[in-house]
Amino acid sequence: MPGILFLFVAWGIWIIATFILDKNDPFRFPAAIVSLMLIILHTKSFAIYSFHIGASSFLLLFSAYWLVYQGTWLKKIYLFFSVMIIMFGYAGFYLLELYDPVWVLVDRKILLSGGLFMIGWVLYPASLLYRYAAVVIGSLHGEVFLSVFLSKWKIPYTIGSNEYLDVFALTVSALLTVHAAGRILFAAKRSLEGKVKGKKQMVH
Template sequence: MEGWFFYYLFWSSWVVLTFLIPKENPNRVAYSCFVLVSIILSNHSIKIVYWDFNLTVMFWILCCMVALSSLTISILLYQICTSLLVMLFYCIFLLFELYDPIWVFVDRKWLLTIMISVIAILLNSNGKWRVITAFLGIGMGEILYAYVLYTTDILITITNPTFLDIGALIGVTILLWNGLEKVIHHLNKLYDPQTHLEKEKQRLG
């Protein structure tokens, strides 16, 4: 069923954020609201010019732009370039799939999830900006794809349940990778011989 991954992962995330994350966490309320509003808007759309826009993708794009507005010019330009790369990759992938679907030998959701997650992870070291540039990129990529099809007299709804599944899977994949990096970093600090040597020197000195 299309959209199942989105609802399952986002409801699970909301439960974790609301009931399991400590209240002292400064980002808990903002992230909970983001997840809940995304779920609420997912069944609604608005017509703009020729296309029906799902409100969730518009909400994602708006939130990403608000987050980007707080950056300095140099970092902002870098994050915009990263989002543009994700956008172009997403749009080109869909166009190739439309032109020659036989080469897509695995479900589109999983291929796009893996490839876009890899792009976001390689181009950003910060977990928050990985998610933001990925969401902004796929949202703009969906709009670009709809525009390209419009030039050939094909109208589509911008963001269907499959798109929401892809967005949710990308977000979870990036978050899991961020968690893995933190675990590895913690283990390195815990078992680093140099660190133990320095602690021993401090104890003896």
């Protein structure tokens, strides 16, 4: 069932943001609100001319742009090129699959989310926020490109459909899991270094 992975991840983020995150965390309230609104909007779509658009895609784009709008011009230029890379990579994968589906041996959701995760990590190895923004903006612009391209052959394609939301959910889950694991390892390393330093001071 398309969208079930997205709902699972969105509810998980809402629960963590609402009940587990520190109340002083600046991302606690936005994460809870956005995840809840995405859950509400994920079944809604509307048409602009001949294009069908999932309502949740607008909220995702807004959240991504909101995270990066205060960046420097240099960061914005780099983001632009990053978005272009992700957009053409995303659209190219779909068109290759459409032309010759035989080469796609694994579930396309896993392949797409894995590709988005790796490209996002390569482009932004040090910033989770920019990594998220680049993946969301790039993939959704890829959806728009696909919709425009396929419309020439009268092939229906919904921008930001539930299938896209599943890919988005898998990608975000991977990004957050690796980020959390990195923070845990860093905290454990600092704690271990502190204990070693304390023992050395006791010896001296």
